[in-house]
Amino acid sequence: xxxxxxxDRFARRxxxxxxxxxxxCDLRCAYCMPERMxxxxxxxxxxxxxxxxxxxxxxxxxxxxxxxxxxxxxxRRDMIELVRALGRQLGQGxxxxxxxxxxxxxxxxxxxxxxxxxxxxxxxxxxxxxTTFAKLxxxxxxxxVLEGIAAARAAGLQVKINTVALKGVNEAEIASxxxxxxxxxxxxxxxxxxxxxxxxxxxxxxxxxxxxxxRELEARWTLTPxxxxxxxxxxxxxxxxxxxxxxxxxxxxxxxxxxxxxxRVTATGQLFMCLGGEGRVDLRAALRSADPxxxxxxxxxxxxxxxxxxxxxxxxxxxxxxxxxxHMSMTGG
Ligand code: SAM
Ligand code: SF4
Numbered sequence: 145x146x147x148x149x150x151x152d153r154f155a156r157r158x159x160x161x162x163x164x165x166x167x168x169c170d171l172r173c174a175y176c177m178p179e180r181m182x183x184x185x186x187x188x189x190x191x192x193x194x195x196x197x198x199x200x201x202x203x204x205x206x207x208x209x210x211x212x213x214x215x216x217x218x219x220r221r222d223m224i225e226l227v228r229a230l231g232r233q234l235g236q237g238x239x240x241x242x243x244x245x246x247x248x249x250x251x252x253x254x255x256x257x258x259x260x261x262x263x264x265x266x267x268x269x270x271x272x273x274x275t276t277f278a279k280l281x282x283x284x285x286x287x288x289v290l291e292g293i294a295a296a297r298a299a300g301l302q303v304k305i306n307t308v309a310l311k312g313v314n315e316a317e318i319a320s321x322x323x324x325x326x327x328x329x330x331x332x333x334x335x336x337x338x339x340x341x342x343x344x345x346x347x348x349x350x351x352x353x354x355x356x357x358x359r360e361l362e363a364r365w366t367l368t369p370x371x372x373x374x375x376x377x378x379x380x381x382x383x384x385x386x387x388x389x390x391x392x393x394x395x396x397x398x399x400x401x402x403x404x405x406x407x408r409v410t411a412t413g414q415l416f417m418c419l420g421g422e423g424r425v426d427l428r429a430a431l432r433s434a435d436p437x438x439x440x441x442x443x444x445x446x447x448x449x450x451x452x453x454x455x456x457x458x459x460x461x462x463x464x465x466x467x468x469x470x471h472m473s474m475t476g477g
Pocket of ligand 1: 169175176213214215216217244245246266267268306307308335336337338339340472
């Protein structure tokens with residue numbers, strides 16, 4: 145256990161880091177980013193060595209779980225080197241190394257991830273219908289994703305499916321997605337769409353509050369609140385009929401900030417204290433300064449002093465500007 149843990153002003157201990165390794169992606173999910181998304185110049189992105197140093201600095205201050213994310217983490221070429229390097233920290237302060245991926249390249253990396261010590265991954269999948277997928281993600285890549293999920297399972301990785309619930313897109317398919325995932329042995333978590341970054345459409349048009357989805361599923365299945373908690377925002381139920389677990393992440397209909405144990409670092413080394421806020425400190429500048437250790441410690445102290453009590457975003461009317469200019473692909477999910 146760290147002798148100098150990261151604790152914020154609300155006495156929340158930070159034990160979980162989400163580290164984005166790239167802002168780039170091979171899909172263009174309509175709720176996440178526009179087709180003509182402008183990506184960062186490569187020079188602005190942390191090098192592999194810098195990402196590694198950031199992760200080690202957090203482990204030294206008591207972070208026990210790291211989730212690699214993006215953009216799409218598996219489109220970064222040297223990503224697997226980072227996974228291997230961090231895998232060596234497992235059991236040395238780090239309890240879990242995991243990642244969130246869209247799955248398109250998972251078939252190529254599943255064995256390497258498992259060999260590096262990854263045990264569980266999250267795969268984002270919003271539909272099992274190829275036409276809906278191609279329309280939503282603007283790329284016809286559902287077969288690759290399904291192949292990736294199968295490869296992950298074959299490599300012994302535990303896969304959790306994340307699904308953004310979208311009115312008029314996958315709304316009618318949610319029960320069958322849950323049944324499919326549970327049938328394959330994967331838990332599934334539903335997520336409400338969040339107003340982060342400009343996209344082409346209006347998110348309000350597809351915003352689907354999960355309380356209604358839950359009521360519909362309750363009419364079909366027996367849902368029993370589960371004791372399972374990830375220390376994160378999801379609330380879980382056990383589904384008697386499918387034998388699987390179903391999670392609900394409701395940033396809009398149910399604020400979940402009270403027990404927040406996490407921070408996020410973008411691929412450019414910006415440490416965001418809250419997914420729903422603009423507050424950040426610049427770890428890249430700290431790392432590239434004359435006294436990196438001192439500057440990183442100072443940046444951590446500032447971050448802990450500034451982490452907000454809760455986020456405050458809403459989707460309450462059509463045509464409203466996003467609550468934050470930043471896209472989810474900057475900080476990852
Ligand atoms: N590319 C990877 C993926 O899709 O899993 C990792 C990054 S992606 C930004 C992480 C998660 O955020 C995905 O599950 C995605 O569906 C979700 N996401 C993206 N934009 C979102 C938004 N505006 N509201 C809610 N979830 C969003
Ligand atoms: Fe890419 Fe993930 Fe955003 Fe989809 S949700 S565009 S896969 S970063």
